[in-house]
Amino acid sequence: MKAEPAASGAGAADSPDTPAEARADTHLMRSLLVGIFILMAIFALYFARAFFMPVILAFLLALTLTPIVRFLRKHGLPDAMSATLLVLLSFCVIAVAGYLLSGPVIDLINNTSSIGQQLAERLAQLRRPFERIVEISRQIEGLTQTSQEPGVQRVAMAPSGILSQAAGNVLSAGTSVTIVFVLSLFLLASGTMFYEKIVQSFPSLSEKKRALRVVYDVEREISHYLLTVTVINAGLGTVIGLGLWALGVPNAQVWGAAAALLNFLPYIGALITITLVTVISLISFETISYALLAPAFVILCDVIEGQFVTPTVVGRRLE
Numbered sequence: 001m002k003a004e005p006a007a008s009g010a011g012a013a014d015s016p017d018t019p020a021e022a023r024a025d026t027h028l029m030r031s032l033l034v035g036i037f038i039l040m041a042i043f044a045l046y047f048a049r050a051f052f053m054p055v056i057l058a059f060l061l062a063l064t065l066t067p068i069v070r071f072l073r074k075h076g077l078p079d080a081m082s083a084t085l086l087v088l089l090s091f092c093v094i095a096v097a098g099y100l101l102s103g104p105v106i107d108l109i110n111n112t113s114s115i116g117q118q119l120a121e122r123l124a125q126l127r128r129p130f131e132r133i134v135e136i137s138r139q140i141e142g143l144t145q146t147s148q149e150p151g152v153q154r155v156a157m158a159p160s161g162i163l164s165q166a167a168g169n170v171l172s173a174g175t176s177v178t179i180v181f182v183l184s185l186f187l188l189a190s191g192t193m194f195y196e197k198i199v200q201s202f203p204s205l206s207e208k209k210r211a212l213r214v215v216y217d218v219e220r221e222i223s224h225y226l227l228t229v230t231v232i233n234a235g236l237g238t239v240i241g242l243g244l245w246a247l248g249v250p251n252a253q254v255w256g257a258a259a260a261l262l263n264f265l266p267y268i269g270a271l272i273t274i275t276l277v278t279v280i281s282l283i284s285f286e287t288i289s290y291a292l293l294a295p296a297f298v299i300l301c302d303v304i305e306g307q308f309v310t311p312t313v314v315g316r317r318l319e
Contacts, residue, residue: 094177
């Protein structure tokens with residue numbers, strides 16, 4: 001008679017933990033599902049980057065040029081005509097810049113092996129403290145190679161030519177650029193069709209007006225931001241190109257254009273530009289002290305742009 005109440009009391013003590021455990025299991029399951037979904041989305045974007053990158057760039061280009069299209073519309077120019085003119089103008093600017101930079105870029109690609117050899121020679125004096133370690137590693141590598149079976153042959157895969165890889169990259173880039181400009185043309189020429197579709201999804205007139213106002217505000221802020229950043233990067237590339245030309249760096253226009261394009265990548269772009277300019281300067285000048293002037297100038301320009309110009313110009317708008 002006394003054991004049954006004890007058993008019922010134990011069951012009553014365990015029953016409150018059951019809902020808590022169920023909630024914990026449900027929360028864990030949701031977290032796992034969200035994590036799996038994020039990983040699948042990342043993999044999907046990675047494998048489909050050849051499709052998504054031109055589409056995203058087309059939307060960004062369309063957002064950047066939309067205020068100009070709207071300005072021309074107020075002055076009586078149809079959206080289709082203004083969009084066509086702007087896209088053709090953008091394409092011509094990029095085509096002319098690519099043509100002017102193609103010669104120096106091809107020369108750099110052809111001289112890649114000699115550039116690496118010259119860089120190794122210039123840095124030889126910095127490798128002297130490590131020559132002993134390199135010699136020991138070579139001896140160990142020699143012992144390892146001699147210990148292999150005599151009947152086994154080593155097979156080395158010859159790397160593909162740099163020119164063939166560059167040609168494939170140029171072809172892929174040309175296809176992506178074509179998709180970007182064609183899609184941007186359709187987005188700009190569509191006018192307010194996209195906004196009309198958004199407004200039609202709201203029932204009342206007040207909600208339609210508020211939605212339209214929000215959409216226009218978001219579009220205007222993003223457009224102004226992209227246009228401002230583009231102008232800042234173009235100015236940075238011009239200053240770096242002129243400064244490197246004054247210092248005597250070969251193909252200064254190439255490094256100025258690279259600085260302008262790579263500056264769209266935060267931190268990484270500036271680091272890549274500094275590394276490239278450092279390599280070219282080391283193989284182009286006699287003394288290392290003078291060769292370091294060019295990367296120091298690039299660092300100074302990046303610091304001024306990143307710490308003063310961009311926060312001053314863009315900071316208030318992002319506030």
